[in-house]
Amino acid sequence: MSMEETIMTLVVKSGQARSAAYEALGEAKQGRFEEAQKKMQESAQWVMEAHDIQTELLVMEARGEMDQISLIGVHAQDHLMDCMLARELITEMIELYRALSHKKDKEDGQ
Template sequence: MTDLEMSVISLISSAGDSKAKAFEALKAVKTGEYDKARELLAESYKVDLEAHKEQTKLIQQEMDPEADKTPITLLMVHAQDHYMTSQLARDLIETLIEVFESKEGGK
């Protein structure tokens, strides 16, 4: 496996982990565990940083005039899509948690 493929797989994996943590947070809200939900969202953000680092590295490589251009592959497109949807899911889930908590008179 090439370095590029490893970076792309790392991006997909980190994005998936981030999204999974966000959905775990939403499940915690169903049982009123808001502190646990916040912890899981914090973990989601932390994992997202790993995905962001990989994405930034790939973008910098592509913009480097001295480097070979990064080939755009289906796997690369999938990785970017996976990363973007994980961010969207986390942001929406964070807002849902705030809404549910305010409805219940939480914090």
């Protein structure tokens, strides 16, 4: 795979991770916490794959196999960091939805 293809794969996998996390949030908003958990697991898998690519790129740079990073490389790193931050915040939001759901259940006598 060429350097450009590797970098674009990082962008795609990071985007998939972020999308799955937002889908999880949507499920949690509807009270479907099991589905939200599954989507977060899917997101985690995408992040792991993206992180592996990032590590590969860092190793290549450390070995001197990359002269300079391109703007698309910076963009790819930005995508990965964005998805990681989104996942952290969405995890917290899902927990808030879960707590609110439990509180409502108690108030409703369930």
